[in-house]
Amino acid sequence: MRLTTKGRYAVTAMLDLSINAKKGPVTLSDISKRQAISLSYLEQLFSKLRKRDLVTSVRGPGGGYMLGRKDSDIDVAEIIDAVSESLDSTQCKGKGDCHGGEICLTHHLWEDLSAQIHKFLSNITLSDLVSKREIEQIARSQQERMKQIKANEAQDQDGIQGTSVNLERIVANSL
């Protein structure tokens, strides 16, 4: 288990989906604008999320991404695991031995620790997050702005980023 900004990006994007994809697929382009995450980076992340069936995709015009399951069935740990690199358990994988047969020193400890952090994060679902009142309020105001943005596509991007609430940045400073 590794906690870095990558996982936060992923959780933020999934949160955005959870809020905005209730009535149909949402494009990465929209998420990119709302959360100020680069489109291609989102593509990379969603490729991994799709492989774990955390999201489903619809191709073609009007397409986009939706949650792969109910938001109450998707937990934070799953999302972070999906986008984080391989767990890199090069040695002593659960066998309790390593380094020439000697007992694995702090192995059990860190396994415990890791397991407990994982368990903690796996008890928090997307729906837990979304159900916070303030989140929905701000999400609504973002949807309002998206309409304006779409109505006036020619507008410069600085304006969009300057006024749009930035889920990612909010998330970034806490974990």
Added chain:
Amino acid sequence: MRLTTKGRYAVTAMLDLSINAKKGPVTLSDISKRQAISLSYLEQLFSKLRKRDLVTSVRGPGGGYMLGRKDSDIDVAEIIDAVSESLDSTQCKGKGDCHGGEICLTHHLWEDLSAQIHKFLSNITLSDLVSKREIEQIARSQQERMKQIKANEAQDQDGIQGTSVNLERIVANSL
């Protein structure tokens, strides 16, 4: 709170101190050999640990580092905090507002999450870790080897690393 290899290195080194510095200071050079962490990287880490008074240093011949407090008073969270980069709370630092006065979206959630992970790690002390029986056993066999190493300093380093139990590597694959 950020969980990366850096924090694991630091915790591993502190564990080594906790085990080996009971009767006097331990040099970074010894830790470097036992845990296969580069001396200079240890120097960087211990500089930060010293600033937080997690370790004390003794200069001159026979000097080295010791724990700054009882191992039962040093927790994992403190160690990770000490070596990890600034918490980077560029915005909405506890004020609950950001982005032009709008309510901070997922701020409270992640603050909670971070706080709970932190709390979890702060409940695990070095002495908790050291008290695991296997750890002490293997530590003793490491001390035996150190004697041999010191008795025959001219020996090549590959031999040392090849036979020495590598605390760091054991730790690395679990979190």
Added chain:
DNA sequence: ATATACTTGACTAAAATAGTAGGTTTTTGC
């Protein structure tokens, strides 16, 4: 005095993170 060992700063190398660019499918609507 002098060897030991901490201390500091500047520098380099490798890895992970983040972003760019350019394409190819697939699907919809005209």
Added chain:
DNA sequence: GCAAAAACCTACTATTTTAGTCAAGTATAT
């Protein structure tokens, strides 16, 4: 059928963080 919208895919680049190296100090026990 065709054009546009969107996912999908591959390769490349830039930035940041980690990790390690080097060299010149400073303090201190013997």
